[in-house]
Amino acid sequence: MVVLHYTAMTNAEDALRRLCDDCPPEGLGPVSCHYLISETGRIWQMVRERDRAWHAGVGAWGGREDVNSHSIGIELANTGMHPFPEPQMAALEALLPGILARWSIAPARVIGHSDMAPGRKIDPGPRFDWRRLARQGLSVWPGAAREGDFHADLARFGYPVEAVAEADLLEAFRARFRPHGRGAVSAEDRRIARDLAERFPARAGAHSPTA
Numbered sequence: 603m604v605v606l607h608y609t610a611m612t613n614a615e616d617a618l619r620r621l622c623d624d625c626p627p628e629g630l631g632p633v634s635c636h637y638l639i640s641e642t643g644r645i646w647q648m649v650r651e652r653d654r655a656w657h658a659g660v661g662a663w664g665g666r667e668d669v670n671s672h673s674i675g676i677e678l679a680n681t682g683m684h685p686f687p688e689p690q691m692a693a694l695e696a697l698l699p700g701i702l703a704r705w706s707i708a709p710a711r712v713i714g715h716s717d718m719a720p721g722r723k724i725d726p727g728p729r730f731d732w733r734r735l736a737r738q739g740l741s742v743w744p745g746a747a748r749e750g751d752f753h754a755d756l757a758r759f760g761y762p763v764e765a766v767a768e769a770d771l772l773e774a775f776r777a778r779f780r781p782h783g784r785g786a787v788s789a790e791d792r793r794i795a796r797d798l799a800e801r802f803p804a805r806a807g808a809h810s811p812t813a
């Protein structure tokens with residue numbers, strides 16, 4: 603899979619230093635990623651694609667744990683408070699097709715850090731334009747099906763529902779697919795989740811009860 607992040611730092615150069623730091627500041631562990639993309643669209647490759655980088659941490663997607671051993675990590679230089687600039691998005695869209703082709707990664711396996719670690723991670727956050735990626739076949743975007751079982755459908759789509767509180771799950775799902783959604787799980791949430799589960803099930807064997 604591919605996991606997208608933001609750096610949560612003020613600029614790409616600070617992030618570059620942090621990602622190259624063999625002796626990180628006290629309290630922070632070593633981190634690494636395969637690619638870093640600056641606000642202006644410059645791409646640094648930091649780890650070979652066939653090697654394991656330390657970007658994902660604890661979490662799971664589609665029942666797959668140890669995400670670091672099964673993913674390419676891409677960091678987008680962004681504080682988390684700003685839109686992702688056009689040159690940065692364009693660079694990402696130029697980088698992804700080759701990665702997906704080389705490793706036979708389906709668009710549904712291009713996910714956010716928050717998708718595999720709800721409640722623990724919030725990047726790339728509600729400002730990231732997933733719909734734009736999906737239009738180019740580089741990720742997925744839901745339509746609306748009939749209402750289903752929200753929890754079961756999110757599990758089938760890939761979310762690690764077993765290890766995560768319901769509120770965190772809803773927050774991660776909405777950050778990606780319904781940034782303006784508020785309050786308890788709604789009919790719209792259930793329709794979107796059902797569509798994702800039906801069209802892009804990460805857990806092929808998982809049964810999703812019909813509504």
Ligand SMILES: [Zn+2]
Nearest residue numbers: 607608715725
């Ligand atoms: Zn991250």
